[in-house]
Structure formats: structure tokens, C-alpha cells
Amino acid sequence: MLDPETKKLFEAELPPLVPRTEVEKLTGGLVRSRYLEKLDAEGRGPKNRLRLGRKIVYRRPDFIAWLSEQIDTERLGYG
Secondary structure, eight states: OOOOOHHHHHHHSSSSEEEEEGGHHHTTTOHHHHHHHHHHHTOSTTTOOEEEEEEEEHHHHHHHHHHHHHHTTOHHHHH
């Protein structure tokens, strides 16, 4: 689980809508876009994803909740 300080940092730094194509950059390489694409196809990605044209975006609270859950279960998408 994300500690409170890290969660606050993500809340302050992430945009309100997190584009899947920018996830790697926004998380400092912790999560790769291709990994999220795979998880989305399996129904295991962040909840309530939105499609804006051809882009997939996640609401900031949903992405942070998903990221916190991944840290709990050690399933982050490293290389």
C-alpha cells in the first residue's frame, strides 16, 4: 500500500486524467504503458478507464487506488 506521503505526492503531481501513454513517465518508470494495456485487456487495470478519441485515460483517484493495490500485491509492471 502507498504510504500517506507517497499518496499525497501522487495526488499533487498526477494530472486529473492520467493518459495510459504517459504512465511510464508520470510514475518514474514504475509502470509501463504496455503492461497497463495488457491488464486492461484482462480486466485487471485501473477501474473506470475512459476513452477520449483513441486515448485511454484513468481518473487520478482510480489510478492511485490501483497503484496502491499493486504495491500491496507486488504486481507492478517492471520491464
